[in-house]
Amino acid sequence: MQYRDNQNSGDKLSILGYGCMRLPSNNEKAEALLMQAYRSGVNYYDTAYLYPGSEETVGRFLAKNGIRENILIATKLPHTMCHTAVDFDRYFDIQKKRLQTGTIDYYLIHNISDLGQWERLCGLGIKDWIANKKSQGEISQIGFSYHGSQKDFLALLDAYEWDFVQIQYNYINIHYQAGVEGLMRAAEKGLPVIIMEPLLGGKLATGLPKEAVRIMQQADKDASPAGWALRWLWNQPEVTVVLSGMNETAQLDENLQLAEHAHAGMFTQAEDQVIHDVIDVFNASYKVPCTGCNYCMPCPKNINIPACFGAYNTSYAIGWMTGEMQYMNVTGIIGDNPRLAGDCIKCGQCESRCPQHIEIRKGLTSVKRRFEFPGLKSIAQFVRKMMHKRSVKKDAANS
Numbered sequence: 010m011q012y013r014d015n016q017n018s019g020d021k022l023s024i025l026g027y028g029c030m031r032l033p034s035n036n037e038k039a040e041a042l043l044m045q046a047y048r049s050g051v052n053y054y055d056t057a058y059l060y061p062g063s064e065e066t067v068g069r070f071l072a073k074n075g076i077r078e079n080i081l082i083a084t085k086l087p088h089t090m091c092h093t094a095v096d097f098d099r100y101f102d103i104q105k106k107r108l109q110t111g112t113i114d115y116y117l118i119h120n121i122s123d124l125g126q127w128e129r130l131c132g133l134g135i136k137d138w139i140a141n142k143k144s145q146g147e148i149s150q151i152g153f154s155y156h157g158s159q160k161d162f163l164a165l166l167d168a169y170e171w172d173f174v175q176i177q178y179n180y181i182n183i184h185y186q187a188g189v190e191g192l193m194r195a196a197e198k199g200l201p202v203i204i205m206e207p208l209l210g211g212k213l214a215t216g217l218p219k220e221a222v223r224i225m226q227q228a229d230k231d232a233s234p235a236g237w238a239l240r241w242l243w244n245q246p247e248v249t250v251v252l253s254g255m256n257e258t259a260q261l262d263e264n265l266q267l268a269e270h271a272h273a274g275m276f277t278q279a280e281d282q283v284i285h286d287v288i289d290v291f292n293a294s295y296k297v298p299c300t301g302c303n304y305c306m307p308c309p310k311n312i313n314i315p316a317c318f319g320a321y322n323t324s325y326a327i328g329w330m331t332g333e334m335q336y337m338n339v340t341g342i343i344g345d346n347p348r349l350a351g352d353c354i355k356c357g358q359c360e361s362r363c364p365q366h367i368e369i370r371k372g373l374t375s376v377k378r379r380f381e382f383p384g385l386k387s388i389a390q391f392v393r394k395m396m397h398k399r400s401v402k403k404d405a406a407n408s
Contacts, residue, residue: 010050010268013249015201017172018150020081020114022201024243025268026053028252029067030060036069042261043070047080049265053250055175055203056108057085057119058100064107072109082108083203085119085154088126089344094134101142115203116148117175122157122341124164136169154205155187156338158313160303162187163194175203178248179213180241180284181291182206184301185319196247204242204251212327213238221290228283235260236267241284243271295322297372298365305359305369311348313339314359314369321376329379336380342389350376 012021027046032039043054043066056063064084071077084104091097105111118135121127142148150172155162166174174195176187183189195202208214214235225237242251255261276284299318308314316339324332341347350373359369 010265011243011271012050013201015150015173015249016199017201021052022081022250023050023052023268024248024250024271025051025264026055026083026203026250026252027051028205028254029054029056029063031254031256032063032066033256034062036066039066040070040073042255042258043067044074045258045261046255046265047074047076051265052079053081053083053115053203053252055083055115055205055252057117058087058104059085059119064104068107068109077110081114082110083115083117084108084113085117088118088121088130091130091133094138097133097135097138101147105147112147112149114149115173116142116151118153120156121153121165122155122339123161124168127153127165127168152200152203155191157186158303158306158316159184159186159188159191159301160306162191166191166194166198166200171200173201173203173249175205175252177206178202178204178242179207179209179238180288181209181213182319183288185316188301192245192247201249202247204248207242207251207253208235208238209327210331212331216327216331217287218290218294218326221287224283224286224290228279233263236263237284237287239264239267240271240275243268244273244276246273291326292322294326296325296375297322297367299367299372302365304362308353308359309356310352310354311346312350312352312373313348314373316340317350317376318372321372321379324379333380336376337389342386343392347386347389349381350374351381353377 011024013024015022027043033042054067056067058064067082071080086097087100091100104113118130139148139151143151152171152173152175153165154175155165156177176191177185178187178192192202214233217234222234225232225234239251242248253264255264297318299315301315301319303315305314317336320332320336320339323335337343340349342349353370353373355370357370360367363369
């Protein structure tokens with residue numbers, strides 16, 4: 010296993026981290042996978058309050074095997090469920106109980122999508138709360154996981170003295186969300202960068218266009234698409250940890266072998282070209298030639314135009330369901346203030362600023378037709394209520 014340094018804390022982080030959102034429901038299988046990863050040198054385990062059963066599984070695994078001191082736990086605060094300062098402690102205490110620990114090594118504000126969400130938390134006193142938890146030794150490193158526009162990500166980096174960040178990043182999402190510019194800016198500030206969705210929900214492993222797979226196999230018949238995607242990330246020194254949600258032994262075996270030999274700068278010029286060719290094939294299926302430059306922003310209706318087009322393109326390149334889920338995420342439809350493509354007022358300000366001369370208003374209409382089916386908002390609100398009820402039920406069970 011290779012490791013990269015967190016210069017802020019002195020921690021050495023395994024370049025392969027265990028994403029625990031989709032652990033097997035079978036406890037024995039889950040613990041066997043976690044133990045295999047541990048014995049192979051994986052020391053960074055990422056979970057969250059909102060991952061059903063995940064924190065409890067990780068906590069049992071660590072306590073049962075007596076290895077808590079050798080592991081770095083990362084988990085996340087469900088900030089949208091926090092309405093007063095009291096809620097910070099309420100959820101944090103539940104998490105400590107689930108994880109059977111008094112200290113969270115890497116604590117994140119979960120799924121921030123814009124600067125306003127952080128400012129709301131500041132109004133509730135979260136800065137003082139973090140300072141208190143750090144002084145008491147209950148939180149070692151504080152960060153946030155991000156799912157919004159690049160502009161707000163860069164603003165968030167400067168809004169607080171963060172210890173680390175977590176972003177969605179892969180060779181298809183170079184200009185999506187935080188993107189490569191966000192990665193570089195975070196690294197310039199000396200922040201470890203944790204990567205989620207390295208395989209775009211598995212689509213870069215099993216959902217690539219056939220021509221893209223052919224290009225990879227022609228270059229190296231023994232390398233899998235997943236291997237190409239992971240090595241592309243580890244090739245970049247700014248990447249600290251790549252999270253992978255490994256729920257099968259074969260996946261874990263392959264990723265461990267890759268991580269054993271990966272290092273920054275390992276790609277040859279020919280391998281770089283393979284990735285560029287695959288990206289070209291992937292992008293050829295895109296319907297809107299948006300580069301994610303964000304010149305069209307801000308929108309007077311706060312629509313995340315590049316993200317909407319990103320989801321739209323994904324729905325054709327990979328699949329409708331993946332695009333729909335991405336669309337629901339970037340528009341915040343399950344939250345308090347959704348910003349949908351259908352909210353466009355056709356003012357045209359965005360088109361006057363677009364260097365690609367995209368007919369943005371027409372494009373947003375197409376996005377609306379593709380994703381905003383009748384009853385979407387009702388379904389989203391139902392999901393939100395169910396999530397809240399589930400959290401209340403779990404709180405009651407743990408109190």
